[in-house]
Amino acid sequence: MGQKGLTGFFENFLKQEPIFTNKKVLQSTYTPKTILHRDEQIDQLASILAPILRLERPSNVFVYGRPGSGKSLTIQHVCSNILRVAEKNKLEIKILYLNCKLKGVADTQYRLIANLAREFGIEVPVTGLPTDEIYKLFIKAIEKEKTLLIIILDEIDQLVKKIGDEILYNLTRINTELKNTEISLIGISNDLVFTNSIDPRVKSSLSEEELIFPPYNALQLQDILRQRAKIAFRNETIEEGVIEKCSAYAAREHGDARRALELLRVAGEISERKGKTNIKITDIDEAEEKIDKDTVIDIINTxxxxxxxxxxxxxxxxxxxxxxxxxxxxxxxxxxxxxxxxxxxxxxxxxxxxxxxxxxxxxxxxxxxxxxxxxxxxxxxxxxxxxxxxxxxxxxxxxxxxx
DNA sequence: CGAGATTCATGTGAAGTATACCTTTAGGCTTAA
DNA sequence: AAGCCTAAAGGTATACTTCACATGAATCTCGTA
Known part of the structure; x- marks a missing residue:
């Protein structure tokens, strides 16, 4: 498009019926009001964590499930509800979430603890301090506040594979050094046989409770997609069979709902960019390729x-x-x-x-x-x-x- | 012909090294009484 | 003399190197049928 056409292009863009009415709904950060097909897990997790509202330390939980099986979503959902109730009743409860996979953020023992400490507003140097010094800083920080603390460690299997299970041992043991505060751990793992590779002592204290998220099947994925598509898209935007195809693709990849949603979103973006007003089945193939490409490029860039x-x-x-x-x-x-x-x-x-x-x-x-x-x-x-x-x-x- | 022995290319663990960064400390300089 | 700044000392984490040993099936060797 030439320079002259630019205004026209924008004009057209504005006139064109938008495909999305609310794109956020399809992004992975979005938490829907109701989570489909995870009632059982929500109930279980809720009853495990409920004691925290009586200011008792909940059991440590270990959560397994393939990527995109709703683990993070469910946990976030339950936790935000807990926080809401806690706030209403003026309870001192804190919940920290940390993804261990992020390279350079939480991929070593030092960095993980440093990050936790940072959440409490302590300035921690990138390197240079002994690791147990960091532990002390962290412990001091949480002791000061006198709270109940839940630490959610996402993808700890990655972390342990890389640096061993010592850190988990330290974390599970940290409670013995605390007087004011008590810590519960929620470990999230994509790897179903992960606990086989860790010290049995750690295992027993970390997985006091276990929660398993089975993959979604194609039908459940369809439900999820429909639920969100209803909000995300203008009516009648989606051609017949698009949702079915998305969920079939994602079901093929062990029922990864995140991927299904991403497919739908990217397919929407693609057809929007093409200036079309609805999403065709063929857009999904294109979307799949684009997603693959983007993830690889993302990895490479970091x-x-x-x-x-x-x-x-x-x-x-x-x-x-x-x-x-x-x-x-x-x-x-x-x-x-x-x-x-x-x-x-x-x-x-x-x-x-x-x-x-x-x-x-x-x-x-x-x-x-x-x-x-x-x-x-x-x-x-x-x-x-x-x-x-x-x-x-x-x-x-x-x-x-x-x- | 078959059971061991041998072999290759590289996997893999442990220990050592270089670098970047941290805190502490001691010395020197400045400043104010 | 007290206060402040700076540079050196002593320490750590991390990424990488060096060293040394482990692996495991195709191939070789050699004794036996």
């Missing part, structure tokens, strides 16, 4: 240069020899070459091996350690994203690294 170089090397190898599995050695050679081009000192193979493992954790690639017998042992690596996205990503990386 990672350091070396990480990007490694990923770039993988994509390059992927295109030079399509559909054959990739091995660590190849990647490292390509990576070294890339480093040379950029003028960066290459990391050791040891470290690159760890970076590749991180990528696996992030879901960009899938790896499998295999033995090729006489020809050694290595990781077999496949990119977990579609070719067109890889191509796109590869170009972005290329540009970002000025290769």
């Amino acid at each position: 990672q350091p240069k070396q990480f990007k170089l490694v990923l770039y090397s993988i994509t390059k190898i992927h295109f030079s020899s399509t559909n054959t599995p990739i091995f660590t050695g190849e990647i490292y050679d390509m990576y070294k070459e890339a480093c040379f081009k950029v003028g960066l000192r290459p990391l050791t193979q040891r470290r690159v091996s760890d970076i590749i493992a991180e990528m696996d954790m992030l879901g960009i690639i899938t790896t499998r350690v295999i033995s090729k017998g006489r020809y050694g042992r290595t990781r077999e690596i496949c990119l977990a994203i579609s070719d067109s996205i890889i191509n796109n990503v590869s170009n972005i990386l290329k540009e970002g690294l000025s290769l």
